[in-house]
Amino acid sequence: MTTRQQQSAVLALQWTGHSLRVLDQRQLPDTINYDEYTDAQGVAQAIASMRVRGAPAIGIAAAYGVVLSVNQHYSKSNSSWQQQVQTDITTLANSRPTAVNLFWALTQMKSVLDGQSDDPLPTILACAKKIHADDIAANYKMGELGADVLANATGILTHCNTGALATGGYGTALGVIRTVYARNPIKIYAGETRPWLQGQRLTVWELAQDEIPVTLIADSAAAWLMKSGAIDWVVVGADRIALNGDVANKIGTYSLAVLAKQHDVKVMVVAPTSTIDGAIENGDQIEIEQRQQSELLPDCYTDNTYVSAWNPVFDVTPAGLISAIVTERGVAFNPGVNGVVGLIEA
Numbered sequence: 001m002t003t004r005q006q007q008s009a010v011l012a013l014q015w016t017g018h019s020l021r022v023l024d025q026r027q028l029p030d031t032i033n034y035d036e037y038t039d040a041q042g043v044a045q046a047i048a049s050m051r052v053r054g055a056p057a058i059g060i061a062a063a064y065g066v067v068l069s070v071n072q073h074y075s076k077s078n079s080s081w082q083q084q085v086q087t088d089i090t091t092l093a094n095s096r097p098t099a100v101n102l103f104w105a106l107t108q109m110k111s112v113l114d115g116q117s118d119d120p121l122p123t124i125l126a127c128a129k130k131i132h133a134d135d136i137a138a139n140y141k142m143g144e145l146g147a148d149v150l151a152n153a154t155g156i157l158t159h160c161n162t163g164a165l166a167t168g169g170y171g172t173a174l175g176v177i178r179t180v181y182a183r184n185p186i187k188i189y190a191g192e193t194r195p196w197l198q199g200q201r202l203t204v205w206e207l208a209q210d211e212i213p214v215t216l217i218a219d220s221a222a223a224w225l226m227k228s229g230a231i232d233w234v235v236v237g238a239d240r241i242a243l244n245g246d247v248a249n250k251i252g253t254y255s256l257a258v259l260a261k262q263h264d265v266k267v268m269v270v271a272p273t274s275t276i277d278g279a280i281e282n283g284d285q286i287e288i289e290q291r292q293q294s295e296l297l298p299d300c301y302t303d304n305t306y307v308s309a310w311n312p313v314f315d316v317t318p319a320g321l322i323s324a325i326v327t328e329r330g331v332a333f334n335p336g337v338n339g340v341v342g343l344i345e346a
C-alpha cells in the first residue's frame with residue numbers, strides 16, 4: 001500500500017512555477033510523457049485532445065491556463081491585457097462542453113481578475129493553487145464519507161477513471177475505493193469503458209500502482225457480473241450534476257444504473273460540489289459532448305461513405321436510479337426524492 005505522498009507521484013498536472021506540466025493520458029499505460037505548457041491556448045488544446053481529462057482535472061488545468069494567460073499578457077504598458085486574457089478564457093471554455101468544473105473554475109478565476117488593477121499575477125496564481133489544493137482535500141474527505149456508506153459493501157464495480165489522473169490527486173470515486181480498500185480489502189472490478197478505455201488504461205494502472213487488486217471486465221460483461229452476485233455497489237464519478245440529482249457521467253453509466261436496478265445493486269456517485277450545476281434543474285439541460293467518429297471507427301472506414309459512428313462520450317443517469325451522491329460537504333441519499341440542493345446551500 002502506497003502512502004498519500006507516494007500516490008501523489010502519479011499526477012495528471014504539475015505547476016512548475018512558470019508553466020504547467022501535463023501528463024499525456026492518451027499514451028498511458030505504455031508511456032509516461034509530460035508536456036509543458038506556457039500559454040492558455042496550449043492548455044485548451046491539452047483539454048480538447050484529452051491529454052488531460054476528468055472533470056476536476058479539467059477545471060484545475062483551465063485555472064492554471066488563466067494564470068499562464070495573465071503571465072503572457074499583463075504588463076503596466078499593455079492596456080489591452082484584460083481583453084486578451086478574456087479571449088484566452090473563452091478559448092479555454094470552448095475546449096469541452098460537459099464537465100461543469102471547467103466553467104466553475106474559470107468563473108472563480110474571473111471573479112479574482114475583475115477586482116485587479118495592479119499586477120494580478122500573485123493573486124490569480126494563489127486562486128489557481130487554492131482550486132488545486134481544495135480539490136485534493138475534497139477527495140480525501142469524500143473518500144472517508146463514501147467509505148462510511150460502503151462499510152458493508154462486498155464488491156464494487158467502477159467505470160471510467162476517477163482517480164488521481166482525473167483530479168488534483170487521489171480521486172473521487174477511485175478515492176472512495178482507495179479508502180474502502182484500506183479499511184476492508186474487498187473485490188474491485190473496473191469496466192474497460194469503451195471507446196476511450198479510461199478504465200482499462202487508466203484505472204487499472206492507478207490501482208496497480210497502489211498495489212490494490214483490480215479485475216478488469218468488458219463493458220458488456222457488467223450485467224452478467226451483477227447477476228453473479230459479485231458486486232453490491234457501482235461507484236462512479238460525475239461531470240455535471242443537476243439540482244434534481246440527475247448525473248452526467250461517462251457514456252455507459254446510465255446503462256450500469258439501469259442494470260443495477262434490475263439486480264438490486266446500489267449506485268454511488270462521487271463528485272465535489274464544484275460538479276453541481278446550480279443553474280440547471282434537471283439532466284435534460286446538460287450538453288453531451290460528441291467526439292470525433294475516428295475515436296470509435298477503425299481507420300479502414302475513414303473514407304467509407306456507408307459507415308459512420310455515433311460517439312456521445314457522456315450520458316445522463318436519472319436521480320431515481322442513484323442511491324447516494326457523495327460530496328465533500330456531505331451525502332445526498334436517494335437524490336431522486338430530494339435532489340442535491342441541500343449540498344450546495346450548506
Ligand SMILES: CSC[C@H]1O[C@H](OP(=O)(O)O)[C@H](O)[C@@H]1O
Nearest residue numbers: 053054055162166237238249250
Ligand atoms: C473525477 S470525475 C472524472 C469523470 O470524467 C470522465 O470523463 P473524461 O475521461 O471524458 O474526461 C468521466 O466522465 C469520469 O467520471
